[in-house]
Amino acid sequence: VAESPGAGAGAAPARRRPAAGDPGTLIERARAGDPRSLARLVSLVENRSPELRAVMKAIAPYTGQARVIGLTGSPGVGKSTVTAALVAAYRSAGQRVGVLAVDPTSPFSGGALLGDRVRMQDHATDDGVFIRSMASRGQLGGLAWATPQALRILDAAGFGLVLIETVGVGQAELEIASLADTTLVIVAPGMGDSIQAAKAGILEIADVFVVNKSDRPGAQEVVRDLRTMLSMGEWPEGRWKPPIVSTAAAASDRAGLDDLLERIGQHQAWLDSSGELAARRQTRAREEIAAIAVAVLRERMGALPGDQRMAELAARVAAGETDPYTAADELVSG
């Protein structure tokens, strides 16, 4: 692979941050299937590069093609194993598959998804698979800002399918659900009782429930609890009722995987026929715009750590000399 013009390969060896190169060239090469150029473009997102603006402008016409599948669930349910099984299945069907493993939990988690990478090593030499772990770096809104842009790049580079895996439950999960066309909520036996599952708010975001580790004791009870929860909802004609699929993704026969693929396909067909795909993508675009606009505004108002003005206002609020609204007004008004 030829180095792109202007890219000093040894510029930042310590953090292995690739030099940016010419965005136009990178996009052209990424679209032609060059994994290095693609990796550089995604790094622009992670590094919050000023060149992102030009990249996003240039790739806009190529976007909107990829199907996006979100995978979420508590730690320990086997998300990464299900992701790996799906990658293998779609890959053998000839699709180019992108994977964004999003870790919203730690500003220091650059290496935390190592376990997933290890499990993904089957695909390490396959240019038809692109895998990237992303951390939100502890920034408020960081996940909402970065993930859709990485997705946008994979989409424009011709990946027909992008899987977004996120750990845990919470705000991040809601954000992933708003990014994905189809959200798989993965659960497993032995992870807490049904009232806890209801707590996690998973009913509202699931398009397909995956009961993984279905070869373990208690799996039937999990299925039954989910069925009971679903039966309490209302499912009028035209509304998608999430199916429940039992899998054992780690088992040698990858039990239930064909069923899962079929259910995903059915949901994708429903998205198309119902008009819901267009609605979800409109929502996604709206949230992308809002996240970027907020980032722009935050920069303008100088709400960055170390900023002197914010520090003074915060000290006055902490001392009870003023209140956060008055302080915010002072900050915003300039």
Add this chain to the structure above:
Amino acid sequence: VAESPGAGAGAAPARRRPAAGDPGTLIERARAGDPRSLARLVSLVENRSPELRAVMKAIAPYTGQARVIGLTGSPGVGKSTVTAALVAAYRSAGQRVGVLAVDPTSPFSGGALLGDRVRMQDHATDDGVFIRSMASRGQLGGLAWATPQALRILDAAGFGLVLIETVGVGQAELEIASLADTTLVIVAPGMGDSIQAAKAGILEIADVFVVNKSDRPGAQEVVRDLRTMLSMGEWPEGRWKPPIVSTAAAASDRAGLDDLLERIGQHQAWLDSSGELAARRQTRAREEIAAIAVAVLRERMGALPGDQRMAELAARVAAGETDPYTAADELVSG
């Protein structure tokens, strides 16, 4: 309790949203110990009332007194049971205790914390305990915006201790950790292996590790794994090293609770002597100001659902006619 002037008690019966009343009167009564006035003030936060500005301004001088303890952990570890045990313990020591149970996972979770409320019913008739479940209502940044303001109200109303309990791991957990003076990370046996625990980024936010359900098989292994993780960190003189406390909060003898209380007390003493308390509260104030400033800016730019201008821009982005940066610029500049 007399109705405050101007409060139409039947104004919004369907959602049981209390009428606001005169903020000055509500504050005075809440500070005198009237639970209804306090509940109304907290409802102003949940309803994003325009009167909040006046309330926050008026109470600023009374804030900064409460000790804040955050409790977090995956679903099923027994957070609510630990919270209830702490409430009982501090209450018998004569403290007024506020509890904010924050559910960041669902826009529809108004009733999802019912289980917690049930467990808290011992305190239902005790004016020295105030318990409120808060949902983030699916709004980006909703949790960061609302919880510190509810905390501020409890603080000003004279609650010397406020417990903030949040479900799950993720962005919400980071936000709670930034709110709390002392963060308890609660884990339990059987909730996934240690690499998953590392994934959850809990090391960075824990002031005290609580291994709950310590009477169950596997508890010793969890303690050992945590010890191993801690041993990999660096703990220079003056840095707080999180202790590990084993509890069985649901057991009849509430095993380990005294130990937990002692460890919390030690952390509070360290916060005072090290200057860390002031640093954490400065950070908290900074984030409060930023969250409010962002909310103000978002309102100004009309990034609200249903806004016509945003809808048009989102449609153009979804169609690939423009990119989110250009759209955000148009939104912000106009």
